[in-house]
Amino acid sequence: MKQSKSKHPDANKRIIVCFNGQVPHGGLVDRLKGIISFYDVARQLNYDFFIQFSHPFNLDLFLEPNAFEWRIDETETGLSKTTQLINVINQFDLDPLELIKSSSKQTFLVYANIDYLSKTNPTKSGKALEHLWRTHFNHLFKQSSQLKKALLDLEPEPYISIHTRFTSIMGDFQDSTSLIISEEERTVLLEQLKVKIDYIQSTHVEKVYVFSDSSLFLSYALQNTTTQTVKGTPFHMDSYTSQAEIEAHLKTLVDFFMIAESQNVYFLKINPMYSSAFSKYAAIIGNKPFIKIEA
Numbered sequence: 001m002k003q004s005k006s007k008h009p010d011a012n013k014r015i016i017v018c019f020n021g022q023v024p025h026g027g028l029v030d031r032l033k034g035i036i037s038f039y040d041v042a043r044q045l046n047y048d049f050f051i052q053f054s055h056p057f058n059l060d061l062f063l064e065p066n067a068f069e070w071r072i073d074e075t076e077t078g079l080s081k082t083t084q085l086i087n088v089i090n091q092f093d094l095d096p097l098e099l100i101k102s103s104s105k106q107t108f109l110v111y112a113n114i115d116y117l118s119k120t121n122p123t124k125s126g127k128a129l130e131h132l133w134r135t136h137f138n139h140l141f142k143q144s145s146q147l148k149k150a151l152l153d154l155e156p157e158p159y160i161s162i163h164t165r166f167t168s169i170m171g172d173f174q175d176s177t178s179l180i181i182s183e184e185e186r187t188v189l190l191e192q193l194k195v196k197i198d199y200i201q202s203t204h205v206e207k208v209y210v211f212s213d214s215s216l217f218l219s220y221a222l223q224n225t226t227t228q229t230v231k232g233t234p235f236h237m238d239s240y241t242s243q244a245e246i247e248a249h250l251k252t253l254v255d256f257f258m259i260a261e262s263q264n265v266y267f268l269k270i271n272p273m274y275s276s277a278f279s280k281y282a283a284i285i286g287n288k289p290f291i292k293i294e295a
Helices: 028-045 096-101 126-140 145-152 183-202 215-224 246-260 278-286
Strands: 014-019 048-053 063-065 083-087 107-111 141-143 159-164 207-212 265-269 290-294
Touching: 014 028, 028 048, 028 096, 028 107, 028 126, 028 246, 028 278, 083 096, 126 141, 126 278, 141 145, 145 246, 159 183, 159 246, 159 278, 183 207, 183 215, 183 265, 207 215, 207 246, 246 278, 265 278, 278 290
Parallel strands: 014 048, 014 107, 083 107, 159 207, 159 265, 265 290
Antiparallel strands: 063 141
């Protein structure tokens, strides 16, 4: 795939995936879904590919270009007669390959948060799609020195990961949802989760790390099980207040790669908890077994 920043009219067509705060982008994995999907389109069409990720932080603080330079200055992402703006946030049924192939524009500014690989590669099996997702990710990214250091500082022995997703229901996490359950319901839910965690631990000899968007759950797990956690307060990438929260964003990346580097990945969901793709895609990146347990 040719890669050029030339503005000459005969330059190769290009796709620029944007995360600049103009629209709600979603969390880390939603953003990665959009990036990987349109990188796949760019490779299939032999278009240049760039990522303009500046909000609420610069992506290269944590993930740097690997096989080629995908960073692009914001001055090159303005609209013009040869530019098409594509906002496909939460548009699940779209075929992005056909959308871009049918356009005569030179540059595509894309806002996306969906994994379209099954649309753009309809003949591939689930495992083949996971392999392609992982290959694309590793072609695009390598860990920055800051992220590498944060992961190395943990120095964990072999471990497994258990992930949960509550959004707002425990009353301790700001998200797009607003449901909060009662204290009695929280107590019952935490006790149910403890039973699941104890069972998972009984089937493994490795240490167990728990990951979650709920500080309340993480505190409960530390006090009532023999699991471990990664320090820091859970934080949603779109729920920013200032650029001063780099440490909070770093925790999101550390959690993601800790899960990716574990031996096994479990996702626990008991109603009214929420589904999440965070640990699933971490398992894909790490090529690790992923087990979803629902009740």
